[in-house]
Amino acid sequence: MANLRIGVVGCGRIGKLHIDNLMGAVPGVEVIAVADPMIDKSGARDWCAARGITNVSADYMDVINNKDVDAVFVCSSTDTHSVISLAAVNAGKHVFCEKPVDYDVDKIKAVMAAVEEKGVKFQVGFNRRFDHNHKAVADAVKSGKIGDPHIVIVSSRDPEPPPASYVAVSGGIFYDMMIHDFDMVRYVTGSEAVEISAVGSCLVNPKLQEESGIPDVDTAVVTMKMANGCIAVINNSRQAVYGYDQRVEVFGSKGMASDGNDLLNTATIMTVDGAHSEKPLWFFLERYNQAFIEQVKYFVDSVVNDKPVVVGAIDGLRPVYMAQAATESCRNGGVYVKVPQ
C-alpha cells in the first residue's frame, strides 16, 4: 500500500525520468495517473502502459481532479508550470514543480499565496541541492567548519550548447541556465544577493544573437554582493567540450569547502607522456541522476510526515529576481543592479 499516490503532468523527458525514479527508486509511492497534451502522438500512452499506468489523459485537469491523487508532479513545458501548479494547489494537492515555477514574479507570488492558503506542500525541482558533492559543501558551511563565508565561486558549464531556436524562447542564459547557480549560491551561503553585476560574451557561438534573435550571451560571469558580506561569483559557459563541469567553492574565515566533478572512472594511465585520467560525467542526467531521486524522497517525506519542504516556493522566486538583475546588468555594461528583497 503506497503512502503517497502521485499524478504526473507532462510526460516528456523530465516527466519520464520522474516516473521511472518514482517507480524504481522511491519507496512508498505509486504513480496512478499521467497527463500530457501529446499523450497519444508522442507514444507516451504506450510508454505508460508498459509500466502499468493506464490512467492517462491529454488534459492535466484529469490528474488534478483525480480524488485518489495526493500529489502532483508538474513536469510540463516551462510556460505552463505556474498555471498548472496553481490549479493543483487550489485543488488541495501537494505539488512538486520542476524549475522554474515561472519567470513572471507575480505568477510565482500567486502560487505562493495559494500554497499558504491551502496549507499544502510545494517543492521546486532545484535538484542540485541534493547532489552528494554540493550537499557536502553546503553541510560543511552550515556546520561552521569553514567559519563565515567570504568568497563563493560557482563554476557551471554545460557540455554542449542548445540550438539557437531553443535559446530564442529560453529567456536567456541567466534565466535558463544560471538560475540553478543562483539557487546554489543561496544554498551554500544561506544568504541573499543584494546587488548583482553581470558580464557576458558570445564566445561559443559568435552568431548567437543573430541566430536566436535575442540579446543573449553564451559565456557569462556574475558577481554578487550578499547580505552577509560575502562576495559570490558564478561563471557559466554553454560549452565545456570535456563534459558537464559543476563545481562549487566556498572560502571562509576558518577554511574552504569545495568539490570536484564526478568522473567516468578513477583509472589513471601513466606513461612517458604523463598521467591520463578521465573526464567528468557527460551531462545532468548522468551527474544529477541520484540527486533527482533524492529530492523526491525529501518531498515525499515532507508530505507523508508533514515536515517543511526543503526547497519551497520562495526558493523559486528568489533566483528569478537574481536572473532579472543579472540580465539588466549584462545589458547595461555590467553595472551593479539591486536585487528586490
Next chain:
Amino acid sequence: MANLRIGVVGCGRIGKLHIDNLMGAVPGVEVIAVADPMIDKSGARDWCAARGITNVSADYMDVINNKDVDAVFVCSSTDTHSVISLAAVNAGKHVFCEKPVDYDVDKIKAVMAAVEEKGVKFQVGFNRRFDHNHKAVADAVKSGKIGDPHIVIVSSRDPEPPPASYVAVSGGIFYDMMIHDFDMVRYVTGSEAVEISAVGSCLVNPKLQEESGIPDVDTAVVTMKMANGCIAVINNSRQAVYGYDQRVEVFGSKGMASDGNDLLNTATIMTVDGAHSEKPLWFFLERYNQAFIEQVKYFVDSVVNDKPVVVGAIDGLRPVYMAQAATESCRNGGVYVKVPQ
C-alpha cells in the same frame, strides 16, 4: 515484448538484487519465474508479487522445466550452484551463475562439459570485471598502452569481517574472498598463474581459528608467478575500517595503469588542520551496484545476439585452482605451489 525471459533460482539478497536490476535497469528482459526453497517462510513470495511475479515455487526444477524460460539465473546457496547449473544447462537453458560455480573442480568440469555439449551460454558472476574503474585498467592493458605487464598489485579489503560461523563454512579467505581477486589478476593480465605463494595471519580477529574451527586467516598476501613472466600480488583484509578498498595497479614496460576507490563524494574541507575528504563507498552493494547491472547486460547480449560470453565456465574453474594452491601454500609456510593448467 521481451527478448529474453528469465527464471531466477534463489531469492535471497543476491537473487533479489538481480531481479530488481533485471526489471529496472536491463532492457529487453522479463523475469517470469522464481524459485526458492524458502519462498513462503522468507516472505519472498510477497516480495515477488509486489513486482508482478506470480509464477513462484519452492522447487527450482519448476523454473528449469518452464518452457517459457530462456535463461536461468543461479542465485541459490553456494553449495547448490553447480547442481542447479548442470540441471539448467541440461535442460537447454542459458545460465548466469553466481560465483563460485563450485569449489570442487570436478563439478565445475561437469558443468563445462554440459555447456559444451548443449551449446548454451554460461556466464559466471565475476561482476568486478564490469566495474568502471577496473575495466578501464584492464582496457588500458589490453590496448598496449602500458606495454607488457611486469607487476600487478590487487588491494582488496572488506569493510567488516563476516561472523566466525560464516567463515566456518566459507572454505576460507582464499575461496570466499580472494577468489574475486584471482579472477581480477587473470582479467587485467590476460595470463594464467603458474605458481602461487600465500602467507596469512589472524590480525583482525586473533581468535578466528578457534571460533571458526578452521585454519583460516583474515589478513593474507599472495604472490603469483604468471605465465607471461609478470609477478602478481594480492593483499586481502577482512576489515578495512574506512570502507571497501578495491584497487588495482598494473605496472608494465611502457607505463602503469591503476585505479582508486569511488568515494562518497568529492568534497574537500580545508582548514588549519589540513584537508579532509571522504571515504570509499561502504561495501560491494554500493561500489559494484552498476557492475552487477553491466554484467547482466553483457550476458543478455551474448544470448540474444549469440556472442561468446565474456566470463565463461573456464573462468569459474581457474580461480578455484588458484584458491587451492594458495590454501595449500598458506598452510605450508608460504612455499610456492604449482597451479594446475
Next chain:
Amino acid sequence: MANLRIGVVGCGRIGKLHIDNLMGAVPGVEVIAVADPMIDKSGARDWCAARGITNVSADYMDVINNKDVDAVFVCSSTDTHSVISLAAVNAGKHVFCEKPVDYDVDKIKAVMAAVEEKGVKFQVGFNRRFDHNHKAVADAVKSGKIGDPHIVIVSSRDPEPPPASYVAVSGGIFYDMMIHDFDMVRYVTGSEAVEISAVGSCLVNPKLQEESGIPDVDTAVVTMKMANGCIAVINNSRQAVYGYDQRVEVFGSKGMASDGNDLLNTATIMTVDGAHSEKPLWFFLERYNQAFIEQVKYFVDSVVNDKPVVVGAIDGLRPVYMAQAATESCRNGGVYVKVPQ
C-alpha cells in the same frame, strides 16, 4: 670566472633571498657589491661578510658607479625602485627590479624610456610566471591545447594579513597584492584588460579602514573584460587560514588548464573519519622559492646571451593601470572602469 657580476641594492629580506639564490643556485654569476642604507645598523654588513661579500656600502650609488658591476638588482624599499632603477639604467647597467617598478605611471615610463635609450636589459620581478604550476598552465594555453581562452579564474589568498600599519603605506590591496594576479591574467591569456570592475569588503578585519586610515579592503573580487573577449576573475583574501592559496584556471574553447597548490606532503591518512591530507605550503617564500631562482636564471640568460627579457618594463606598467582601474571601481560601487591601453 663569472659571466655576470652583480651588485645588489637593498639587503633586507628580499635582497638577502636574491643574494643567497645568486650564490647558491644560479651558475655563472658573482655578487660583488651590496648597498643598503642600514648596512651597519641592520647587521647586513656581517651577513654579507659571512658570504665573502666585502664591498658593501650605505650608498646605492656606490653599486651603480662600480665599473665591475654588470647588472644591478633593485631590492630596496618600494618607493625607491624607480629612482634607483633609473640611475642604474642611465649608468648603462642591466637591471633586475623587484615589483612594483613604481605606482606612478610616469615614473615607470621614464624608466622604460631610459631602458629603450640605453639598450640595457630590464626585468621586473613577477616571479609567479616562473612557478612550475602556473607556467605549465600558461604553456598549455600558448600551445593551443585549450583553444581560445573564454574564462580565467585566479584565486590568490595570503595566509595571514599584514599589520594595518603596513596596509597604510601599501597603496591598498589592488596595488600591493592583486598586482601579481593582474600580471598572472596577462600572462596566461596573452591579452590585455579593457575594462575592470572591482568589489571588496573588510571581512578579515572589519576595522581595517579605521586602523589603516585608508579606504582599503581585505577581500576583493575583480572582473575583467579582456581584449580577446575572454572574461577574467581574480579573487583575493588577506587571510586563508590553511595557507597560501595560489591557483589559476583557464577555460577555453577546447578545454581547461588549471593548477593546484603545492602541498606540505602527499601523505593521506584514511580512517573511519575519512581521509586527511595536507595543506598548501605556508607562504610565498616556500611556494615560490624555486620561481625566485628561475626568474633570475632567465634574466642572466637574457643579459649574457642578449635575448629579450621575458618580463620587461611594460609588464611593470600594465598591472599598475589595472590596479588604478580596480581601485577606482571598488570605490565607486563596482562600476566598470576603462583601462588605459
Next chain:
Amino acid sequence: MANLRIGVVGCGRIGKLHIDNLMGAVPGVEVIAVADPMIDKSGARDWCAARGITNVSADYMDVINNKDVDAVFVCSSTDTHSVISLAAVNAGKHVFCEKPVDYDVDKIKAVMAAVEEKGVKFQVGFNRRFDHNHKAVADAVKSGKIGDPHIVIVSSRDPEPPPASYVAVSGGIFYDMMIHDFDMVRYVTGSEAVEISAVGSCLVNPKLQEESGIPDVDTAVVTMKMANGCIAVINNSRQAVYGYDQRVEVFGSKGMASDGNDLLNTATIMTVDGAHSEKPLWFFLERYNQAFIEQVKYFVDSVVNDKPVVVGAIDGLRPVYMAQAATESCRNGGVYVKVPQ
C-alpha cells in the same frame, strides 16, 4: 663560527652533493677538508677550490688525522665504506656514512663495536626516512592513527636501469636497490622481518644475467613476515618509464596511511580526450633532494647536542641481513628464508 667542522672522504657525485648541501643548506657547519684518491685526475681539487676548500688530499687518512675535523662524511666507493668508517671512528671522529656500510655483516659489526667503544655518533645515509612524504606516513603509524600495522606495500621503481657492468659489481638488486626499501619497511612498521620470500624476473632486460655475469633480476617482489605479525611487500623495477616511483602504503587496524609521488607540477589539462597531468620527478636527486639535507641536519643535531642518531649502525646491519635472505630465497624458488635477528 661553525659548531661542527666536517671532513669529507670521497668527492664524486654523492660527495659533491653533500658538500654543496653542507655549505648551502645546513647551518652551523663548515667543510674544512676533502679527500679523494682521484682528487687531481677528476678535477675535484678545482671543484673544491671554487668553494673555498683548499685542504684537499688523495689520502683519506689526511682527513681522519686532521685534528680540526669533528666529523667525517664517508662518501667513497661502496667497498671502502666500512674500512674508512672504522678508521674514522677509531680516530674518535663522528661519522656520517653513505649506505651501505658494507655487504659483509662482520665488517658492519666491527664498525658497530668501535662506535660503541668510542662513544661517537654514527649515522647511515638512509635518506628516504627524511623524505616529507614517507616521514608523514611513518609519523602517522607511530602516532597510532592507523592502529597496528597489518599490511605494508612499498613500491619502489627506478626510471632507468643501470648498465649491466654496474649490476655486475652491485651485489644484485636486493643489495643495491631494495636495501633502501628494506629500511623503509623497518622504518614505517617499527618492527623486524622474521622471514623473507623473494621472486624475480628479468623483464626489463631479458639478457641481464648474461650481460652482467651474475644471477640477478630487474623486477622483484619480496614478501616478509614481520615480528609484529604484519605482512610487508616490496616491489622493485629497474625501469619505470614515467619516472621515479616511490610510494609507501601502511594498512592497519584503524586505517591506512599512504603517500604519492611528488610531481613535476600540479597542472591538469582537460580536453575532449580526458585529463592530462604530470609525471613524478625523474630520479632520486630530484625527489630526495631535500631529504639529503634533512638527514644531515639531524646528524649535526645529534653530534652538537649529543642526541642519539636517528639511523644508527644497527640500521645499516639489518637491511643487509634482509638482502641476504631475499637473495637466497630468490635463487631458491621463493622459499621463505629466516632473517638472523
